[in-house]
Every structure is written in structure tokens, then in C-alpha cells.
Amino acid sequence: MSSDVTPNAPRPKSTGLHSGPIQPGVAKVDPIIVADGIKRTFGGLTAVDVDHLEVPRHAITALIGPNGAGKTTLFNLLTGFDKPDAGTWSFDGQSLSGKPAYRVARMGQVRTFQLTKALGLLTVLENMKLGAKEQTGEKFWLSLFPGFWRRQEAAIEEKARELLVKFKLDAKEADFAASLSGGQRKLLEMARALMTDPTLVMLDEPMAGVNPALTQSLLDKILDLKDEGMTVLFVEHDMAMVRHIADWVVVMAEGRIVAEGPPADVMQNPAVIDAYLGAHQELDLGVVTGRHTADEVE
Amino acid sequence: MDWGQILSNTASSLIGPATIAYALAAIGLSVHFGYAGLINMGIAGFMAIGAYGYAISALTFGLPWWAGFLVGIGASIVFALILGIPTLRLRGDYLAIVTIAAAEVLRLLFLTGEFDDVTGSADGLSGYHASFRAANPIPDGTYGFGPWTYNANGWWVRILGIAIVAIVALIVWSLMRSPWGRVLKGIREDEDAVRALGKNVFAYKLQALMLGGVFGALGGIVYALPSAVNPGVYVTSLTFFVYTALLLGGAATIFGPILGSVIFWVLQTFLSNVLPALATSGILPVTSTQASTLRFVLVGVILMLIVIFSPQGILGNKKELTFVK
Numbered sequence: 001m002s003s004d005v006t007p008n009a010p011r012p013k014s015t016g017l018h019s020g021p022i023q024p025g026v027a028k029v030d031p032i033i034v035a036d037g038i039k040r041t042f043g044g045l046t047a048v049d050v051d052h053l054e055v056p057r058h059a060i061t062a063l064i065g066p067n068g069a070g071k072t073t074l075f076n077l078l079t080g081f082d083k084p085d086a087g088t089w090s091f092d093g094q095s096l097s098g099k100p101a102y103r104v105a106r107m108g109q110v111r112t113f114q115l116t117k118a119l120g121l122l123t124v125l126e127n128m129k130l131g132a133k134e135q136t137g138e139k140f141w142l143s144l145f146p147g148f149w150r151r152q153e154a155a156i157e158e159k160a161r162e163l164l165v166k167f168k169l170d171a172k173e174a175d176f177a178a179s180l181s182g183g184q185r186k187l188l189e190m191a192r193a194l195m196t197d198p199t200l201v202m203l204d205e206p207m208a209g210v211n212p213a214l215t216q217s218l219l220d221k222i223l224d225l226k227d228e229g230m231t232v233l234f235v236e237h238d239m240a241m242v243r244h245i246a247d248w249v250v251v252m253a254e255g256r257i258v259a260e261g262p263p264a265d266v267m268q269n270p271a272v273i274d275a276y277l278g279a280h281q282e283l284d285l286g287v288v289t290g291r292h293t294a295d296e297v298e
Numbered sequence: 299m300d301w302g303q304i305l306s307n308t309a310s311s312l313i314g315p316a317t318i319a320y321a322l323a324a325i326g327l328s329v330h331f332g333y334a335g336l337i338n339m340g341i342a343g344f345m346a347i348g349a350y351g352y353a354i355s356a357l358t359f360g361l362p363w364w365a366g367f368l369v370g371i372g373a374s375i376v377f378a379l380i381l382g383i384p385t386l387r388l389r390g391d392y393l394a395i396v397t398i399a400a401a402e403v404l405r406l407l408f409l410t411g412e413f414d415d416v417t418g419s420a421d422g423l424s425g426y427h428a429s430f431r432a433a434n435p436i437p438d439g440t441y442g443f444g445p446w447t448y449n450a451n452g453w454w455v456r457i458l459g460i461a462i463v464a465i466v467a468l469i470v471w472s473l474m475r476s477p478w479g480r481v482l483k484g485i486r487e488d489e490d491a492v493r494a495l496g497k498n499v500f501a502y503k504l505q506a507l508m509l510g511g512v513f514g515a516l517g518g519i520v521y522a523l524p525s526a527v528n529p530g531v532y533v534t535s536l537t538f539f540v541y542t543a544l545l546l547g548g549a550a551t552i553f554g555p556i557l558g559s560v561i562f563w564v565l566q567t568f569l570s571n572v573l574p575a576l577a578t579s580g581i582l583p584v585t586s587t588q589a590s591t592l593r594f595v596l597v598g599v600i601l602m603l604i605v606i607f608s609p610q611g612i613l614g615n616k617k618e619l620t621f622v623k
Contacts, residue, residue, distance in 0.1 A: 081490065105496035117491035119484050129477070130484050131495050137477030138497070140505050144472045153477065189491075196495055 011223055014247040015262070017056040022265070024257040025052035032057040032200055032231050033078065038087030040073055047073040048084070049255045055200075060222065060232040062242045062263070065252035071235045072114055074252070075204055079111045080104040092199065106133065108199040114208060114235070118185040120178030124169055127177050127188055128160035129153075131195025160195060167191040167221065183214040190221060201225055203234035207241055219245055243267065299579055304571040309445035311567035317559055318459035319345070319521035324544040324555030325466050326513030331541075332549030333474060334506035335486030337394040340381070341514045341540050343401025346532035347373045348515030349522035350408055350417065356426035358416050363430035367519060374515035377404075378508040386503045398534065409529045417529075424526035430454075452524070459520045463556060466513055471552045473509075482506055483550075535594075542601045548611030557612060562597075569593035 018026045031054035040048040048070040055061050063071050076082035078089060080101035088097045091109050105111075119127050135156070136142050137149030164170040167187045172180065177188060186206060193201060203222070210218060223245055225232050236242050242249060242263060249266040251259040259269050266272055311317055323341050330338040351370030355361040361369065377400075385396045411419045418424075434454040442448055448456065473479050481502055484492040489499045521531070539562070547558025570593050574586035582589055610616065 079494070081493075100498075101490075101493045102496050102498050105494055110496075111494050113490070113494070117488045117494075119487035119491060121487055122480070122483055126480055126483075130480055130492065130497075133496055135477045138481055140473075140478055143476035143478035144469070146472075146476070149477060192495070 014059040017059055017248055022261045024260055026260065028054040028056040030057045031055060033089065033091055035078070035089035036087060038077060038084050038089060040077055040082065040084045046255050048077060050074065050257055053250065053257060055231070055233055056248055057231050058226065058229065059247040060226050060245055061248045061250060062246035063233060063235045063250050063252065064242060069252040070255040071252055072204060075111065075202060075235060079109065079202060105196065109202065110193040110196045110198040111202040112189045112193055112204055112206065114204040116182065116185040116189050118177035118180060118188055121176055123174055124164065124177055124180070124188060125160060125173040127192050128164060128195055129156050131192040132156040132159070133196050163191045163194055168217070183210040186210055186218065198230060200231045200233065203232065205235050205237065207236060207238050299575045304568065304575060306445040307571050308564055308568040311563045312560060313446065313456050313460065314563060315455050315459060315520055315524045317563040318456065318463055319517040320540060320543050320559035320562060321463050321556045322466060322520060323514045323517030323540045324559050325470060326510035326517065327540055327544045328549055328555045329470060329506055329510035329513065331544070333479065333486060334482045334503060335390065336503060336507060337390050338397045338510065339394045339537055340397030340401030342532045342534060342536040343397070343404045344374050344377065344511045344514030345518030345521065345536065346404055346408060347377050348518030349527045351515065352519045352522055353423040353426045353527045354416055356429060357423060363433060370515045370519050371512050374511040375508050378511035382504045382507045386500055386507065401537065402534065405529060405532050420529065422526055422528040430523065455523045462516055462520065466516065467552055467556065474552070538601070539597065542597060545601065545604050545609070545611055548614035551611065551613040554611050554613040566593060569596060
């Protein structure tokens with residue numbers, strides 16, 4: 001699949017996103033999400049304790065950090081899937097505090113999940129059509145009479161097919177989503193999220209478990225989102241990917257934001273290297289475990 | 299052994315009021331369990347609500363039969379709301395526990411001597427047929443042929459019952475091919491994913507619970523139409539019988555619940571006729587009372603075999619089996 005894809009010209013990164021000196025919680029020129037004093041504890045454990053965070057609009061922001069840093073919990077809090085003990089946050093200037101997840105999604109902030117949630121016994125096309133917002137046919141009484149929703153349904157189907165072609169899933173449209181591979185499910189979930197016409201797309205580990213052959217095409221899809229005017233916030237462990245596509249990186253550790261900045265700068269930050277990347281990030285795994293020497297690898 | 303009588307009874311149960319009642323209740327369960335993934339273990343409670351709602355409206359309040367239908371339906375909607383609002387926010391297995399308990403609480407309320415004037419406690423209710431039979435458009439007499447020979451009242455119950463089954467099946471078919479049904483099936487697969495797409499999952503689950511509950515109540519009403527309301531009918535095992543019928547036919551299908559109910563009742567009638575006959579003629583080494591309860595053992599075995607070897611049912615999509623979680 002990747003062999004017949006010609007590498008795209010490198011796309012420029014967005015710069016000048018922040019105002020003032022770079023530090024955790026720095027103000028952004030045009031923030032889409034502003035969060036203040038968000039705290040979530042599970043019993044005695046403080047999973048998330050964020051003083052201030054702004055996510056820049058029309059940019060790709062990566063949220064990184066070691067396992068247990070609170071990235072997914074923060075994701076769940078921002079999308080209404082979990083409720084914080086304290087804190088306020090807003091999306092596009094509107095307060096999101098206490099809003100249930102479905103309202104958050106209706107406002108244009110859509111998310112995907114770390115463990116992919118393809119709706120197995122629905123076909124790929126049905127999965128896609130489910131994503132469309134404000135469907136007349138989803139109202140109980142109106143759904144009984146196809147006259148009210150047939151035209152809208154046709155338009156939704158056309159849009160779903162266009163997206164499926166883009167995500168190379170068009171050949172699978174009549175198959176159950178359960179029959180897709182792990183990587184295809186990631187693609188389907190992302191494509192389905194786009195059916196909601198989001199302004200902010202939040203991807204929780206979009207690359208986890210994806211075959212390397214699909215990685216490049218998924219990366220291109222994420223870069224396309226930015227070109228189409230959307231904002232992307234994603235959680236990822238793959239440093240190469242973060243360096244490759246992120247315009248801005250936020251680093252979490254133990255529930256707090258320990259650093260943020262453009263990817264090249266953040267990767268040099270000694271606190272980040274200590275907290276997350278580790279001293280051996282550039283070494284072969286065999287060297288780290290002592291089975292080879294560094295010379296052998298080269 | 300009188301094979302003629304056994305086969306005649308068996309054939310008659312094809313369109314028996316009990317068969318029709320089970321079909322309605324099973325369609326209700328297919329909305330709950332098959333399409334929305336709600337594990338409702340209290341369908342017997344919805345049926346009891348329908349039956350008692352209908353009988354009490356006639357006996358205590360003197361309402362006409364159609365008003366009794368409306369009361370039964372309205373009461374089942376209220377019951378669904380009381381049941382659903384506190385529990386549908388929780389995970390699915392909690393609903394199973396709450397519904398099984400609620401159905402039992404309801405049955406015991408109908409059974410207790412405290413409300414004997416209204417509910418008839420252990421005796422149940424009877425003699426509420428005047429209005430329904432007065433509305434019968436069929437002239438007096440006996441109609442039909444062979445095993446399907448009934449009097450005017452017998453036909454009135456069956457025709458009305460079958461018409462209700464047809465309307466209910468049509469409603470479910472219209473809903474499930476619509477975007478509303480798509481949301482419901484999405485919720486069955488993964489409600490968080492559907493929530494993330496901006497759907498109010500709680501509202502859909504509540505709508506599904508009310509809709510299936512209304513069909514369950516209609517089943518209870520049809521069950522009560524020909525004879526009497528007996529509190530011993532609406533026990534937990536009724537819920538499992540309806541589940542057996544549903545799973546036999548196919549949980550997420552339109553005609554599965556109907557086909558399953560027909561097969562269930564034909565089989566039940568056949569066994570309840572043939573087993574005692576076998577016992578009396580000495581072929582089965584048990585008394586005829588033991589023989590007639592043996593059929594419930596067989597029903598249990600059948601339910602187990604379906605769930606293990608053919609969970610999609612007779613009309614279900616074979617492809618689905620490949621992906622059973």
C-alpha cells in the first residue's frame with residue numbers, strides 16, 4: 001500500500017503560536033481550548049492536576065508523557081467523558097464545565113479512543129452514517145416516516161462514501177466493521193469522527209497498533225485535517241511521529257504539565273528527556289539491554 | 299394414545315392467544331435486547347402491568363376495553379420511566395438486576411392481600427370481558443375448520459391479537475431501518491462511541507425501554523383477553539420463556555420473535571400433550587404429573603443449546619456469529 005504512495009512534499013509547521021516566554025501554561029495567540037485548575041483524583045491518587053493549559057487553534061498539538069501521566073484522563077475530562085473534582089475549561093469561548101459528552105461533541109469537539117471503538121455489527125457505511133450530526137431521521141416519531149429523512153440520508157451517504165474513498169475503505173463499505181483489521185478500524189474511527197464536521201479533532205493514540213505500512217497514510221490524514229482548517233490534539237507515544245507532524249508539544253508527567261513548546265525545542269528540554277524520553281532514546285534496544293555494543297549496531 | 303387429539307391441540311396453538319402474547323412480548327424484548335442491547339430481565343413485569351392495567355380499568359373503573367388498552371400502555375410507559383431513569387446511566391448488567399427485582403416487586407404487589415379489592419390478590423381477576431365481547435363485530439357462532447375451530451369470541455381475540463402483532467412488527471421494521479434504529483444498534487455495540495458522535499445515548503435507551511415495554515404490556519393484555527389474570531403467570535420464568543422464544547427466532551430480527559414464539563408454543567403444547575400420554579401408556583417410567591413438568595426441563599435444555607450453538611437464532615445473520623464477542 002505504501003509503495004505506490006509518492007512521498008508528499010514536507011508541509012510547513014505552524015509557528016508563532018504562543019505569546020510570551022515558553023513555559024508550561026504559556027498563553028497562545030489564538031487558543032481553542034483554555035483550561036484552568038483542572039484536578040481529578042481517584043481515591044488518593046491525583047491523576048490530573050493542570051493549572052493552566054491553552055491549545056492553539058489551526059495547529060496540531062501533541063500531548064505526550066510517560067504511562068500514567070494522566071493524558072487519557074485529561075482527554076476524558078476535556079470531552080465530558082469524566083468529571084473533574086475542580087476546574088473550568090472552555091472550547092471556542094464557550095464554557096464546557098459540566099457539559100455531558102454528547103453536547104461537547106455537538107459543539108464540534110470530536111474524539112477517538114485509545115482502544116478503537118468500531119461498531120462491530122454495523123457495516124462500515126453504517127458506522128460512517130452514524131457520525132453525521134442533526135439527522136432528522138434520528139428523532140423517534142419522524143424516523144417512522146422515510147419521507148422526512150430520505151433526502152438527508154442520501155446526502156449523508158454521499159458524504160460518507162467520499163470520506164471512505166479518501167481513507168481507502170470504500171471497498172469495505174458493506175462489510176461488518178468487526179471484520180476490519182486493527183489499522184483499518186483506526187482509519188474508520190477517524191473517518192467517522194470527520195462525519196460530524198468537527199472544528200477540533202482529539203485523537204487518543206491514533207498510531208497504537210497500526211501496521212507501519214498504514215502509518216504514513218494515517219499521518220497524511222492528520223496533516224490533511226489541519227489543511228482543511230481543523231485543529232488537532234492528539235496523544236501519542238511514537239516520538240518520530242510527534243516530531244514529524246506536531247506544531248506544538250505539551251508534556252505531562254504525574255498529572256502535571258511539565259513542559260511545552262515546538263517539538264524540536266521540547267525534545268531538547270532536559271526535564272522532558274528525564275521524565276519521558278529517557279537517556280537512551282537514540283540507542284538501539286539491544287544496546288540498552290546490554291546484548292550488543294553501540295559499535296556493533298552501527 | 300390419541301394422536302389425533304395431540305396433533306389437533308398442537309396445531310391449534312399455532313394461533314393461540316398465548317402464542318400471540320409471547321410474540322408481542324418477544325418483539326418488545328427484541329427492541330430491548332436485540333437492537334438496543336438492554337438486558338431487560340423483567341419483561342414479565344411489563345406483561346403484568348398490561349394485563350392488570352386492562353383488567354383493573356374494566357373491573358374497578360368500568361372503562362371500555364379500548365380505554366383498558368390505553369391504561370395498560372400508559373402504565374407500562376410509567377413503569378419504564380421509573381425503571382430507566384435511575385438505572386440506564388449505569389452499565390448494562392445493573393439494568394438486568396434492577397429489572398428482575400422490579401418485576402418481582404410488582405408481582406408481589408399484585409399478589410398481596412392488602413389490595414385484594416382491586417387486584418384480587420392470589421385469585422387474580424376475571425369477568426372483565428363484557429365490553430370487549432360487546433365490541434366483537436363477528437356474529438355469534440362457530441367458525442373455522444379442523445383444529446382451528448373457534449367461537450366468535452375466540453376468533454375476535456385471535457384476529458385482534460394477530461392484527462396487533464402485524465402493526466407492532468411494522469413499527470419495529472420502520473424504526474430499525476431508519477437512522478433512529480442505526481443509533482440504537484450503535485449503542486448496542488458501544489455506547490461511548492455513539493456518545494462521542496454527539497448522540498444523547500441516555501434518551502435513546504429510555505425511548506427503547508419505553509417502546510419495548512409498551513409491546514410487552516400489549517402482550518400481557520392479549521394474554522389476559524380470552525380468560526383471566528392470574529398472578530402465578532407473571533413470574534420470573536415467564537421472562538425466561540420469552541427469552542427462549544426470542545433467541546430461538548433471532549434477537550435482532552423482525553420476524554424472529556414471532557417465529558420463535560410460534561415454535562416455542564407448538565413445541566410446548568405438543569410436549570404437554572404427548573409426555574403425559576406416554577406416561578399413561580407406560581412408555582415413560584414416570585407419573586403423568588411428572589411427565590408434564592418434564593417439558594420445562596426440555597425448554598431449559600433447548601435454551602442452553604441455542605445460546606451455545608446458535609446464538610444468532612433461526613433468522614439471524616450467520617455472519618454475525620463469526621464476530622460474537
